[in-house]
Amino acid sequence: MLNGLPCDPVILLSVVNTKLRDYYKNLDELCDDMGITGTELTEKLRMIDYEYDEEQNQFV
Incomplete structure (x- = not known):
């Protein structure tokens, strides 16, 4: 899946936010590189009430 x-x-939140901060300009770049869809990632993090914030380039 992921x-x-x-x-x-x-743990996924921590890993993804670190990758976004250190290596990727936006969520689309991360997803393309990791071979996952933004939908599956955002749905998983929505389970713990986090949403992607484009301005911060982080899940908050």
Whole structure:
């Protein structure tokens, strides 16, 4: 499903936000590089009440 990313949403949040901060300009770049869809990633993080903020380039 998430192509090697952690299944636990809290750990996933940490990993994704670190990758966004350090390596990617936006969510689309991360998803393209990781071979996942933004929809599946955002749905998983919505489970713990986090949404992607384009201005911050982070899930908040």
